[in-house]
Structure formats: C-alpha cells, structure tokens
Amino acid sequence: MVAHHDQPGATRLIAYVVPDTEGPTGDEEERDQIGEWQDLYDSLYSAPGATLGEDFSGWNSSYDGRPIPLPEMREWRGATLERIRALKPGRVLEIGVGTGLLLSGLAPECEEYWGTDFSPVVVEELRRHVDGDPELAGRVRLRVQAAHEHRDLPREHFDTIVLNSVAQYFPNGGYLTQVVEQAFRLLAPGGALFLGDLRNPRLLRTFASGVQTARAEDPSDTAAIRRAVEQSLVLEKELLVDPEYFSALAHHVPDLAGTDIQLKRGTAHNELTRYRYDATLYKTGINAHPLTDAPTRPWTRDLGALADHLGSAQPARLRVTGVPHARIAADLAAQRALEAGTAPDLRDTTGIDPEDLHRLGEKYGYWTAISWNGHDPATLDLTYVKRELLGEGVPVGAYAPTGAAGPGTPLSSWTSSPATGRSTGALLMAVREHLRRRLPEYMRPAAVVPLDRLPLTSNGKLDRAALPALEPERADIGRAPATPQEQVVCELFAEVLGRPVVGVSEDFFDLGGHSLLATRLMARLRAAFGVELGVRSLFEAPTPAGIAARLDIDDADGSYEVMLPLRTGGSRPPLFCVHPGGGISWSYSALIKHLGPQYPLYGIQARSLARPEPRPASIEEMAVDYADQIQRVQPHGPYHLAGWSFGGLCAHALAAEFQRRGEPVALVAVLDVIPDWQGLTHADVPAPDDRVMLLYHVGLVDDGSHHDDGEMTFAKAREILRRQGSVLANLEEDRLTTITEISANNTHLTVDYRPGPIDGDLLLIACSEEQDPPVTAEAWQPYVRGSVEAHVVPGDHGSMLSRPDTLAEIGRILSAKLHDLTGDE
Numbered sequence: 075m076v077a078h079h080d081q082p083g084a085t086r087l088i089a090y091v092v093p094d095t096e097g098p099t100g101d102e103e104e105r106d107q108i109g110e111w112q113d114l115y116d117s118l119y120s121a122p123g124a125t126l127g128e129d130f131s132g133w134n135s136s137y138d139g140r141p142i143p144l145p146e147m148r149e150w151r152g153a154t155l156e157r158i159r160a161l162k163p164g165r166v167l168e169i170g171v172g173t174g175l176l177l178s179g180l181a182p183e184c185e186e187y188w189g190t191d192f193s194p195v196v197v198e199e200l201r202r203h204v205d206g207d208p209e210l211a212g213r214v215r216l217r218v219q220a221a222h223e224h225r226d227l228p229r230e231h232f233d234t235i236v237l238n239s240v241a242q243y244f245p246n247g248g249y250l251t252q253v254v255e256q257a258f259r260l261l262a263p264g265g266a267l268f269l270g271d272l273r274n275p276r277l278l279r280t281f282a283s284g285v286q287t288a289r290a291e292d293p294s295d296t297a298a299i300r301r302a303v304e305q306s307l308v309l310e311k312e313l314l315v316d317p318e319y320f321s322a323l324a325h326h327v328p329d330l331a332g333t334d335i336q337l338k339r340g341t342a343h344n345e346l347t348r349y350r351y352d353a354t355l356y357k358t359g360i361n362a363h364p365l366t367d368a369p370t371r372p373w374t375r376d377l378g379a380l381a382d383h384l385g386s387a388q389p390a391r392l393r394v395t396g397v398p399h400a401r402i403a404a405d406l407a408a409q410r411a412l413e414a415g416t417a418p419d420l421r422d423t424t425g426i427d428p429e430d431l432h433r434l435g436e437k438y439g440y441w442t443a444i445s446w447n448g449h450d451p452a453t454l455d456l457t458y459v460k461r462e463l464l465g466e467g468v469p470v471g472a473y474a475p476t477g478a479a480g481p482g483t484p485l486s487s488w489t490s491s492p493a494t495g496r497s498t499g500a501l502l503m504a505v506r507e508h509l510r511r512r513l514p515e516y517m518r519p520a521a522v523v524p525l526d527r528l529p530l531t532s533n534g535k536l537d538r539a540a541l542p543a544l545e546p547e548r549a550d551i552g553r554a555p556a557t558p559q560e561q562v563v564c565e566l567f568a569e570v571l572g573r574p575v576v577g578v579s580e581d582f583f584d585l586g587g588h589s590l591l592a593t594r595l596m597a598r599l600r601a602a603f604g605v606e607l608g609v610r611s612l613f614e615a616p617t618p619a620g621i622a623a624r625l626d627i628d629d630a631d632g633s634y635e636v637m638l639p640l641r642t643g644g645s646r647p648p649l650f651c652v653h654p655g656g657g658i659s660w661s662y663s664a665l666i667k668h669l670g671p672q673y674p675l676y677g678i679q680a681r682s683l684a685r686p687e688p689r690p691a692s693i694e695e696m697a698v699d700y701a702d703q704i705q706r707v708q709p710h711g712p713y714h715l716a717g718w719s720f721g722g723l724c725a726h727a728l729a730a731e732f733q734r735r736g737e738p739v740a741l742v743a744v745l746d747v748i749p750d751w752q753g754l755t756h757a758d759v760p761a762p763d764d765r766v767m768l769l770y771h772v773g774l775v776d777d778g779s780h781h782d783d784g785e786m787t788f789a790k791a792r793e794i795l796r797r798q799g800s801v802l803a804n805l806e807e808d809r810l811t812t813i814t815e816i817s818a819n820n821t822h823l824t825v826d827y828r829p830g831p832i833d834g835d836l837l838l839i840a841c842s843e844e845q846d847p848p849v850t851a852e853a854w855q856p857y858v859r860g861s862v863e864a865h866v867v868p869g870d871h872g873s874m875l876s877r878p879d880t881l882a883e884i885g886r887i888l889s890a891k892l893h894d895l896t897g898d899e
Contacts, residue, residue, distance in 0.1 A: 075519060076541060089509070089519035090541060092528055093308060093501055126203040127151075127178030136281075136345055137288040139583065146342040153339035154238060154270055155179045157352055161266045163234035169221050169253070170240030174200050177214065186213050188227070192220040222249060224256045233262050238270035242312035247489030250313065251326065254355070258329050264359030270352045271338070275314035275490050276451040277402065279526075281349050282306045283412055284405025294417045303412065305586045307526035309572065311492055317446050319488035320353055322479035331358045332470025337444050337454070341429055348401040351446065356468060363467030365443070365457050366474065368393040373453075377426060377434070384438040390463050393474070394456040396447055400425030406452055431456050443472035502572050507878050511869075524572055553578055554795065554803035555618070557633050558640060558663030558677075559625065562602060563618040566667070570595045582616040599625075604643045604671025633660070634684040634809075637703050638677035641666055646896050648674035649714045649741075649888070650704055652721035652728065655824075657683055657816035660802070661718070661875040668885020673714075673892055676707060678724075680816045683809075689819050693827045697727035701735065704728075712740035714892065718874060720820050722747035726857065729832045740895045743837040743888060746845070746871050748853040749829050759821045835860035837891055839884055843870040 075089050130147045134140060155176060164185045171177055171189030173196060181187040187210075191197050197218045204210045219225065221240065235257045244250050257267050286302040287293055320333045334354040340347040356362070368391040374380070380394065403425045404418075411418035428444045435442030440458040447453040457472050479488065505522050529537040555561035555578055567576040571585050582592065592612045599607055605625050615621055640663050649669065651662040659677025666675060678700050681687050690696040704713065713732055717725035722744035729739040788807050795803035805813075836858045840849040847853070851862040865887050869880035 076538060086520040087517070088541075089505070089522045090525055090528065091502065091505055091522055092525050126174050126200075126207070129173040129175070131173075136285045139289075142344055142346070143342075146340070146344055146346075149340050149342055150338070150346050151175055151179070154352075157270075157336075157339070157354075158234065158236060158238075158268055159183075161234050161268065161354070165232045165262075166234045166236065167227065167232045167257075167260060168236040168238070169257070170237055170243075171200065171216065172196060172239075174203060176236065176238055177210075181214050182209055184213065186215070188215045188217070188232070190217045190219050190221075190223075190227075192218070194218045221253045222256065224260060227260055229259055230262050232260055233265045235261060235265070235267045236270070238268065241269055241272060241315065244313045246313065246491045247315070247319070247486045250315065250489065251323070251485050254323065255327060258327055258355075258357055261357045262359075263357060265357045267355040267357075268352065269355070271346070271350045272353055273312065273314045273349055274351065274446060274451055275316055277349055278307065278310065278314060278490075279303070280402060280405050280409045280452065281345065283409035284402075287405075287408040287412070287418055296412050296415055296417065300412050301523075302586065304523065304525050305572070308524040309586055309588070309591065310490065310526075311588055311591065312490075313492055314490040315353075316488040317351070317353075317448065317473045318475060318479045319485060320355070320473075321475035322483050322485055322488055323355075325479075325481045326485065327355075329358045331356045331360050332362045332364070332468070333473070334443070334468075334470050335445050335473035337428055337446070339429070339432070343401050347428075348405070356470065360468045361466060363459070363464060363469045365391070365393070365459070365469055365471040368457060368459070370395060373397045377430065381434055381437075384434065384440070384458065388438075388460075389458070390460050392458045394458075395453075395474075396450065397431070397444075397454040397456050398425035399452060399454050400427045402452065426454075428454065441469065443469065445473040448474055448476040502574075504878070506574065521574065556804055557622070558638070558660040559603075559666070560618060560622040561660075562663050562666050563599070563622045563625070566595060566598045566602065567618050570598060576618060578619045578622075579617050582612060584616075587616075598667075601671060602666045603641055634658075634679065636679050636681065636684075636700070637707065638679050640675040640677055641671070642674055644672045644674040646672045646674075646892070647712065647714055647740075648676050648708060649716060649892070650676050650678055650707075650728075652678045652700065652715070652717035652724040653680055654718050655720040655817045655820045656680075656813045657820065658813060659721075664875050664881050665885055665888070668882055669889055669892070676704075678703065678721075680820070682812060682816065689816065690823070693724060693727045693823050694731075696724060696823070697731040700724070700728055701731045711737040712895075713737065714741040714743075714895070715739060716741070716743035716745065716888070717747075718745035719747050719871065720824060721745075723749065723824060723827060723829070726829055726832060726836070727827075729834070730830060733833055739832075739834060741837065741891060742832065742834070743839065743891070744854070745839050745884070746841050746849050746874055748847070748849050749827070749857055754821065754825050756822060756825050759818055759825070829857050831857050831859050833859050836862045837887070838862055838864045839887060840864065840866050841871055841874055841880070842866050842868050845871060 075087055077087055130141070130144065133142050133147055135142050158176070158180060163180060163183075166180060166184050166186070167188045167190070168177060169190050171191045174189075177187060177189055177200070189197075189200070191200075197216050201216050204214045204216065217226075221237070221244070237253070237257075241250055241253075244253070254267065254269075261267060282303045283299075286299050286306060290299050290302070292298070317335050320335065324330050324333075333356070336352055338347050338350045338352065369389065370393040373394055373396045375398075383389070384392075408418040431444060432442050435458050438458075439461055441461050441464050443457040443459075445455050445457070447455045455472070455474060457469075459469060502522050502524060509518050509522075525541075529541060531537045555564055560578060564576050564578060567580075567582060567585075568574065570591055571582070571587055573585065576585065582595070587595070592609050595612065596607050596609055599605065599621065603625055607621070607624060611624055612621065615624060638659050640659075649665075651659060651665070653659040654661070657680025659679045662675065662677045669675060681689055681699070690699060711732060713729075715725040715728050717723070725742055725744060726749075729742045732739050788810065792803050792805070836854055838849070838851055838854055851864040854862045865883075867874075867880050867883040867887075869877045874880055874884070
C-alpha cells in the first residue's frame with residue numbers, strides 16, 4: 075500500500091498486488107486454458123475457402139492490431155520450412171497441424187506425414203484439402219487429439235516431430251514437459267523434435283514496452299504507457315519459455331543428446347523475428363558436434379572488424395558474445411525511457427541486424443547460428459563453424475547456458491504459467507472485497523493495481539518511485555448501464571480484464587483485451603446468459619453495449635414493469651425473485667453469473683414503478699397480483715420462488731397463494747429475513763427521506779470511493795453510482811421518490827403481515843453478520859409444515875446481493891438446490 079500525492083490537495087492510497095503464478099496448476103485450470111484456445115481456433119478457422127498453406131488468419135501485429143503483411147508471413151513460413159528441411163525429415167509427426175501452413179510445403183517431400191490437432195473444425199477443413207490432392211492423400215494422416223494425447227501413435231517411428239507455433243498455447247511448463255517426454259518416446263533414435271516460435275520471458279517487458287508505446291495515443295504520457303505495460307504483463311496469455319529450460323530439461327529427459335537454439339530467420343522486422351526462437355531437441359543416436367568449446371571473443375562493436383577477422387584469420391570455429399540486437403533496439407529504448415520516466419526516442423536503433431551476420435557467414439563459408447546471450451537477453455551470441463569442419467555432424471549448443479539450471483532446479487522456474495494467471499481479475503475483486511470488509515473507509519485503497527513483479531532498488535528494497543502511477547479516478551466512463559443485463563455484461567468485461575469497472579461504451583481491446591481474453595469473455599457470457607456468441611462478435615462489437623445488444627434480451631423500456639425478464643432462455647422452470655422493500659429487482663441480475671444458464675431468471679417488481687397506479691394494501695393482496703403475473707410466464711407449477719429481505723416474506727406469501735390455487739411449489743428460498751422482522755411498529759416507519767434512500771442505494775454498490783463528508787444530494791449519489799458502473803445511476807429523481815414511497819408502504823405492510831404455515835420445505839440463507847433478532851431456522855419453523863434448511867453466507871444484510879463472495883455462495887446454494895429439484899445432469 076503506497077500513498078500517492080497525484081492530485082492537488084489530495085492523497086490517495088494505492089495497493090499493489092503481485093499474483094502468484096508459480097503455484098501448481100490444477101487439471102481444471104489446464105482444461106479451461108486449452109478449451110479457450112480451442113474455442114478461439116474454432117472461431118477463427120471455421121470458415122472454408124482459404125488456399126491450403128495460405129490461411130494466415132489471426133496473425134496480427136501486437137503493435138497496431140493489423141494483420142502482419144502477407145509477404146512477411148510467407149517469409150516466416152519459408153524460413154521455418156528451411157529449418158525443418160535441414161533435419162532431413164522423412165517420417166513426420168506434426169503436433170498442432172492447424173490449417174496446414176507447414177504440411178503443404180513439407181508433406182509432398184516426405185514418406186509419410188502425420189498431423190494432429192485439438193480442433194475438430196480445423197482438422198475437418200484440412201482433411202477436405204488433403205483428400206482433394208492425390209499427392210497428399212496417399213501420405214498424410216490426420217487425427218483430432220490434443221498435444222498431450224498420443225494414443226495409437228507408433229513409438230520410435232518418426233524421425234522428425236514438429237510443434238511449430240504451438241507451445242505458446244500450453245497452460246504451463248509442466249504440460250510442455252509432458253509433451254516433450256511423450257514426443258521422445260515417439261521419436262526414432264537420432265530423431266529430432268522441432269519446437270518453433272518460442273518466446274523468451276526475459277524479454278517480455280521489453281516487448282510490452284515497445285507495443286504499448288506504439289499503441290499509445292500520446293507517446294509522451296509515460297505514466298499511462300507504464301500502466302498499460304503493467305496490465306499487459308499480468309494479462310499475458312501465452313506460455314513463454316526461457317532458453318535455460320532446455321539446459322534443465324537435460325536432467326529430466328535421459329535420451330536428450332543435445333539442443334540447438336536459434337533465433338527466427340527473416341529480413342522483415344516484426345515481432346516474429348525480434349522475439350521468437352526455435353529449439354531443436356535431438357534424441358540419442360546423432361553425431362553431435364558441440365559448440366560449447368568454440369573459441370570465444372566479445373563483440374567489438376564493429377562489423378567490419380569481424381569481417382576482416384573471418385577473411386584473414388579464417389578461424390575454424392568462433393563464438394562472438396554480446397552482439398547488440400538491432401531489431402529490439404527501439405523497444406529496448408522505450409523500456410529504458412519508461413523506467414526513467416522520460417519520453418522514448420524511437421530513433422535509437424543501434425545494433426546489428428542478425429541477417430547481416432548470416433550474410434557475413436555465408437560469404438566466408440561458415441555455418442552460422444545466432445542465439446540469445448544468457449546473461450544479457452538484449453544481446454545475441456553468434457557462432458561460426460566452417461562447413462567442411464562440420465561435415466555430417468549435428469551442431470548443438472549454440473546457446474551457452476548460464477549454469478543456473480542445475481539438476482534440482484524445477485523446470486517451472488524457466489517458464490511462465492498463463493493458466494494460473496487466468497484468475498487475475500477474480501483475484502483483484504477478492505482483494506478489494508477483503509479490504510472493504512477489514513478496513514475503515516478512510517484506509518481503503520482507491521485502487522488495487524496488479525504487477526508482474528515489485529520493482530526493487532539495487533539494494534533489494536522496494537523502489538517506490540518505479541511503481542506505476544495510477545491515473546486519477548476517471549470522471550467519466552461513459553453512460554451508465556441502461557438495464558440490469560447491460561450491467562452484468564459490464565461486470566464480466568471488468569472481471570476478465572482485471573479492472574474495477576468498465577463503462578458501457580469502452581472498447582475491450584483498448585482496455586488491454588486480446589484474443590484469448592476475448593474467448594474467455596465469450597465463455598463467461600455463454601455461462602451467464604446461455605447465448606452462443608463467437609469471438610468474431612466481440613471483434614465486430616467490442617463494447618458492453620454492443621455485446622448486450624447481441625444478447626437480444628435487453629429492454630430498457632421494460633426495466634420497471636412488474637415482471638422483469640433477467641434471463642429468458644433455459645430448459646428448466648424459472649426462478650422468480652421477489653423485490654426487496656424498495657420494489658426494484660435489478661439487484662437479482664447479479665445471480666445471472668452464478669446460476670447455470672438452464673435456469674431462466676425473472677425479477678418481480680412493485681406496482682407503480684413503471685407508472686402511477688394503486689399500491690397493494692396487504693402482502694396477501696400483493697401475492698395474488700404477483701401469482702397472476704408469474705402464471706403468464708409459467709402457467710403451472712412446480713414453481714421456484716426466492717426473495718431477499720422484504721421479498722423473502724413475499725416469496726412465502728406467494729407459496730401460500732399458489733398452494734391455495736392447487737399449484738405445487740418446489741422451492742421457497744428466503745434471504746436474510748424472518749417474520750415479525752425486527753419487531754417493527756407503524757410508529758417506527760420513517761417518512762420517505764431522500765437522503766436516507768440515496769445513501770442506501772449508494773451503499774449497495776459502495777467500493778469505498780466516496781466519503782460522506784457533506785449533504786448527499788441526488789446529483790452526488792448519481793455521480794458515485796455512475797463512476798461505479800451501476801445501473802442505478804439511471805434512476806431519475808422522480809423515480810427515486812417513487813422508490814422511497816414504495817419502501818415506506820412495504821414496511822407498513824410488513825408490520826401488519828401475519829403469515830400462516832405453508833406446506834413443504836423452506837430454504838433459508840442468512841448473513842454471518844447477524845441481525846437483531848437473529849435470522850434462524852427456528853424463527854421460520856412455525857410458518858413451515860416441512861423442514862427449514864438453513865445456510866449462513868459471509869457479509870451483511872445491506873450488501874447481500876452486491877458482495878462478490880456472498881453472491882458466489884448464494885449462487886452455489888441455489889444452484890445445488892435447483893439441481894436436486896430438477897434432476898439436472
């Protein structure tokens with residue numbers, strides 16, 4: 075927690091959190107991560123029609139979001155094909171065959187070519203191409219299976235196994251190791267495993283700095299760019315593999331005879347040639363030519379001097395270390411400038427282009443390898459070997475390990491863990507809620523900022539000056555949600571992006587979203603609303619407003635009617651939720667995220683919200699009216715009823731009314747209320763008071779961002795609600811007056827209500843912060859002829875439907891009960 079003095083006359087507390095991404099990943103997290111990538115692939119590559127080997131869909135530049143130019147993609151593919159051809163492939167297995175980018179070029183030259191992929195959509199489309207080409211049909215076999223599955227694949231059969239641009243989609247390093255170990259069992263002695271398009275995690279911050287600088291509206295706003303860098307780091311979607319991983323791997327794979335690690339080739343300067351590398355792992359049985367003992371000299375900052383040395387001395391072998399990498403020079407300059415708080419000079423591109431080193435080697439007859447420098451990843455190591463000396467030997471060891479990867483070093487130390495980073499958004503929400511419960515308002519942080527690491531000084535202490543400054547609280551996030559469903563969509567955007575709030579009109583991708591997070595968002599929307607939306611929908615409509623419109627369930631005009639459809643789709647009987655004392659049921663929309671989409675969800679709202687009309691004179695009269703409304707949606711039972719606060723009493727009265735009509739009621743769920751609640755009398759009911767009700771509605775969504783240091787006006791309350799992204803911000807002043815009148819009337823009805831017993835059981839959910847008198851099963855038992863099943867959830871009465879942890883527990887309890895009642899599989 076750090077105090078920031080970034081606003082005149084004000085001090086704000088900012089909390090910084092580093093998510094733990096080094097813990098073990100559960101099987102469910104792995105499956106979810108893999109499933110998200112499959113959803114993305116199915117969405118991107120489901121449309122037929124592309125020429126085999128020419129479908130580069132989804133290969134977009136991180137710097138500007140545009141497709142990487144086709145000539146550059148063809149160069150990337152050609153360089154990859156040449157590197158694999160150098161392995162002299164005959165019997166090939168490609169894991170993650172995709173759309174056939176490599177198969178189209180390699181398969182015609184091979185004896186047999188096996189391809190596997192986890193996407194049935196992609197495999198089916200590729201099979202259509204293969205079956206239509208007689209040259210391929212006789213030698214290509216395609217299968218649908220994930221990378222870790224190797225059923226029915228022949229052991230020790232393949233001389234070459236290819237995983238190109240696949241490993242970055244693995245959920246963690248353990249999964250990668252599993253795939254490598256299984257691949258070695260499938261390799262014949264002397265075979266090679268080619269891992270293409272790997273990314274070095276030690277350069278992730280450099281890459282992010284360059285990307286966010288390029289995408290910034292104002293390149294001189296270093297504070298904003300640093301915030302964007304930090305967010306992109308914690309939201310990183312791909313598995314990154316340190317070259318040291320392969321040094322450590324030698325202690326775990328006995329048949330590993332050597333590894334050749336080299337940067338990607340290519341004349342184009344893009345993120346593929348700047349940051350990606352290939353690792354070729356050889357199984358025992360090769361004639362290894364180690365490069366680790368080659369004579370070594372440091373870079374002299376003069377390409378001409380190196381050329382003179384090669385031409386005159388003609389060394390048989392030579393390793394040159396610390397070569398400045400020209401392709402990442404601009405990004406490195408951006409990183410250093412951001413860390414210093416100055417505007418980057420993107421003209422700083424000093425260094426050597428790796429292709430110049432390859433051309434120099436070719437000129438003097440050398441086999442050339444360019445790899446990372448283990449001690450300074452911003453520089454390169456260059457190795458030259460005379461081709462006649464190399465002969466038939468297989469060069470290994472172009473990367474010189476630092477010695478940090480010993481036998482006891484966990485392999486996970488050398489990879490990132492994107493699966494464990496999936497829950498960053500949920501973690502931030504949990505931290506905010508924990509602080510809200512534990513700290514007084516004046517001690518709560520204005521924001522919780524995720525970092526991938528805490529910046530340290532040279533002495534190992536926290537470098538407070540290097541902590542990214544937080545932008546002042548946004549005065550305007552755009553219009554507030556217009557419907558409860560729109561608010562849920564905004565909340566799902568915020569949850570996935572790890573933000574406290576997202577406005578209705580804010581762009582998902584401008585806020586740091588990327589393709590995998592888009593898939594994750596679509597999955598959350600599908601789970602919440604039961605509506606199928608592809609990733610393309612988000613590319614076409616990247617705002618909560620746009621997505622809510624595509625859900626086709628929003629109706630701003632109907633948000634005040636008695637029957638409020640919150641989610642109309644589903645195969646099971648609906649859950650009807652009766653309004654609390656204020657008469658409005660929008661708060662039940664929060665249950666959408668916690669109840670399975672098979673259950674339709676409706677809110678029952680008070681009369682006179684939508685238009686002036688008479689209000690009921692008793693809860694029994696109210697129950698008759700609401701039962702009529704429910705039977706228009708569901709003519710016959712069994713009915714599922716729930717209610718929070720005053721709504722719990724109404725749900726009980728509704729059950730009695732349905733039983734009077736001869737209709738069965740399967741569920742009566744009462745949330746934190748009992749008959750004769752708080753022992754009120756008519757004299758205890760205050761006259762409607764705007765200030766009291768304003769504070770109440772702000773409190774329902776309070777995140778600690780406001781202070782009650784003056785009169786709470788309608789305009790002030792509305793501004794607070796709007797900043798918090800609450801749908802309540804759309805309440806007009808006359809509507810709020812109506813709510814206060816409804817609340818007072820319903821409190822009078824509560825005083826007069828004398829419920830009788832209902833048949834069947836009752837589900838009671840009470841808050842852990844007890845009321846007086848306490849909400850207990852014993853208090854309800856005289857009003858139920860069956861049993862009372864009681865549960866206690868964390869929190870207090872007022873925030874029962876707004877606190878994330880309380881909501882999650884309520885959703886779990888209701889889901890389990892509905893499951894038992896409806897027999898869902």
